[in-house]
Amino acid sequence: MLKGRKPTSPGVRQVIKVKNSELSKKRPTKSLVVSHFRRHGRSKASGRITTRHKGGGHKKLYRMIDFKRDKLDVPAKVAALEYDPYRNAFICLLNYRDGEKRYIIAPHDLKVGDEIISGENVEIKVGNRLPLKNIPVGLPVHDVELYPGSGGMIVRSAGSSAQALAIEAGYAQLKMPSGEVRLIKDNCFATVGQVSNPEFSSQVIGKAGRSRWLGRRPHVRGSAMNPVDHPHGGGEGRAPIGLRKGPKTPWGKQARGVKTRRRRKQTNRLILQRRK
Incomplete structure (x- = not known):
């Protein structure tokens, strides 16, 4: 849900943000974050700028995301939905029955307290992860593997989803968010549902300072x-x-x-x- 700001100053007059009241306000789980050295668009070898308009920005910790979800047939409970400064989708914290905790990309409409599972023949519901050959044709999926066992590599950004058009001869015909139709091995895993935060692209930054907080430097024409x-x-x-x-x-x-x-x-x- 989008919300505007009361125009108390020129800087907030145009701002439109995603209302994220369901997100946790607690600090991220300490065992699942790591400090990430930022290069500000510069080459690791030469130190020269290779990507312009990067630099500055607020300090942030990298959340280690479980893209493989290789803990098969072990149910997990959604403990919290959280903001991730390194991606435009939200993430959720899973508490597995054996006590382990992991972060995954949060699917849209997943709520705190829901139980999800990853496996070969699990129930078809939002958040569950299973091979493409076991997912009904036409159902939206995300966090799709390109190769068996590689972990989710495509369809991971906010609001995106892919669709299986057909499954035959060991391959699934997957329609990407870009409109491209591509063959992927049908034993590759994918998560059922759409990625969270679908209204991300409708946000209005509203002022130059907020771009600087995000690490974006001025772009001169x-x-x-x-x-x-x-x-x-x-x-x-x-x-x-x-x-x-x-x-x-x-x-x-x-x-x-x-x-x-x-x-x-x-x-x-x-x-x-x-x-x-």
Whole structure:
């Protein structure tokens, strides 16, 4: 659910945030967090900036997420729903019957006190994890393995879900959030349901300072620079970019519509329909 702020200052007038009253206000479980060295967009080897517009931001601890959920046929109770500063989806804390605790990506509509389980032939309900071949066609799934035993690698961002269109010849035809249809081995595990926080993309940051809290530095337009600094720079007043092949990066490469996937990539045969 989205909520606005009372316009007590220009900085909060435009803010729209996700109302997350169901999230726990307690500190994260100490055994499941680790300090994570942030590189601020710089290379580990050379120390040079390799990703621009990163740096600063609030201190944060990395929550270790269980993407494999390889504790099969052991029920777990949802102890808390929590915020994770390293991802846009919420996470939930599971208490297993044998006493172990783990974090997983929280599915949408999962509540504190619910019991979920991972296994080959478990019940089909939100939060349960089982192989694609045992999930009914058309049901939304997330946190999908690309290879058996790899752990969830795709469909993990807020509000996303994939859909099995068919299961045949040892493969499941999975329709991704992007619209791409791809073949995945039917013994790969997936979690039933949609990822939590589906309204994340409707938020409005509202002020520059909040972007800085998130570790995002200012992004200067190329057209506001000099010709020596950017291909779009220079000109009197608001000049067009004046390039026949379209917008360019600061290094002169084409910026939009360029395909970056290798033409002879081995997994191309698994893609039945490209994204649109």
